[in-house]
Amino acid sequence: xxxxxxxxxxxxxxxxxxxxxxxxxxxxxxxxxxxxxxxxxxxxxxxxxxxxxxxxxxxxxxxxxxxxxxxxxxxxxxxxxxxxxxxxxxxxxxxxxxxxxxxxxxxxxxxxxxxxxxxxxxxxxxxxxxxxxxxxxxxxxxxxxxxxxxxxxxxxxxxxxxxxxxxxxxxxxxxxxxxxxxxxxxxxxxxxxxxxxxxxxxxxxxxxxxxxxxxxxxxxxxxxxxxxxxxxxxxxxxxxxxxxxxxxxxxxxxxxxxx
Numbered sequence: 452x453x454x455x456x457x458x459x460x461x462x463x464x465x466x467x468x469x470x471x472x473x474x475x476x477x478x479x480x481x482x483x484x485x486x487x488x489x490x491x492x493x494x495x496x497x498x499x500x501x502x503x504x505x506x507x508x509x510x511x512x513x514x515x516x517x518x519x520x521x522x523x524x525x526x527x528x529x530x531x532x533x534x535x536x537x538x539x540x541x542x543x544x545x546x547x548x549x550x551x552x553x554x555x556x557x558x559x560x561x562x563x564x565x566x567x568x569x570x571x572x573x574x575x576x577x578x579x580x581x582x583x584x585x586x587x588x589x590x591x592x593x594x595x596x597x598x599x600x601x602x603x604x605x606x607x608x609x610x611x612x613x614x615x616x617x618x619x620x621x622x623x624x625x626x627x628x629x630x631x632x633x634x635x636x637x638x639x640x641x642x643x644x645x646x647x648x649x650x651x652x653x654x655x656x657x658x659x660x661x662x663x664x665x666x667x668x669x670x671x672x673x674x675x676x677x678x679x680x681x682x683x684x685x686x687x688x689x690x691x692x693x694x695x696x697x698x699x700x701x702x703x704x705x706x707x708x709x710x
Contacts, residue, residue: 452505452701455681458652460607460626462573464533466675466704467697468508468654469501470686476516478545482686483662488517489688494525500690502527504697510654510684511567512537512578513559514547519566526567533573535629535654535684536563537611539592540578549580553591560599571604574627574652576611583610583617593625611656618642627652629684633660634673647679658683659696667696671703 454463474494477486489497501509509532511518519536526532538559541548560575577592587593587610596608609627612618615638621628622645630639630646632655646653658674659667674683683700687693 452697454507456652457574457607457627457654457681458646458679459650460574460652462533462606462652464508464682465506466682466700467504467506468510468535468682468684469497469506469693470510470656470684471518471522472512472515472686473688474515474521475511475518476514476542478516479542479547481661486688491521491525493688494521495527497688497690497693498526500693502531504694506693506697507531508533508535508682508684510535510686512540513563514540514542514578516542519563523566523568529568534567534569535574535576536560536567536572537576537578538596539586540580547580549578551577551586551590551592553595556592556595557599560596560604564604571606573606574609574654575599575605575607576609576627576629578611579613579617581613583612583614584620586610587617587620587624607652609652612639612642615639615642619645622646622649622651625651627654629654629656631655631657632674632677632680633658633664633670635660640677643677643679653677653680655680655683659685661686667699668703671700672707675700675703675707
């Protein structure tokens with residue numbers, strides 16, 4: 452796959468990114484059916500398939516159970532990957548807890564660097580609880596991420612949004628936004644358009660409706676028709692499913708470029 456620029460960050464990413472919640476957590480998730488966490492051999496194989504497919508983007512978070520710990524142990528050629536991580540949400544004893552304070556944000560990123568065995572994280576997003584504007588205006592996380600950039604511990608920062616107003620505020624002051632976009636949910640398209648205009652990188656979540664979409668090709672065509680979209684995060688532990696999504700996207704992008 453041809454890499455795409457992530458806004459003005461200077462980071463180039465594959466149009467498909469591998470979401471890794473399923474390698475670390477199977478409680479309180481919104482997928483169509485239950486699943487068992489894969490063993491280490493299966494995770495290694497999944498990462499190898501992703502690499503062979505041309506994927507260079509990995510999405511993880513402290514709220515994804517043991518995802519980061521497993522990536523720290525199992526991710527091959529770690530310097531070749533673009534890693535997106537998060538701050539603000541933690542999953543403990545079967546439920547989410549949120550903390551957007553300055554100190555917790557600093558500690559979370561420092562812990563993530565150690566866990567992932569990295570000197571720098573490429574993208575760190577605030578994992579919103581739905582109160583986007585309040586987080587941006589009244590919490591310490593945005594300032595903490597800016598300081599971490601100045602310290603050289605992260606390359607770019609942003610917000611995984613839950614509201615259009617919060618998203619519009621984020622693209623005006625941050626490097627990257629992660630937005631929901633699919634044919635059944637179009638509310639955040641104004642955020643995507645504003646992000647493109649501001650040079651803000653655009654990552655898409657829930658593009659395939661967490662496995663509920665009826666038409667993958669239609670969804671992919673819709674997502675990548677939006678201006679400036681760099682990558683769609685696909686959460687899967689099925690290598691064949693991953694290959695199929697990559698092939699479908701390549702066909703979609705090829706068809707779009709030939710028109």
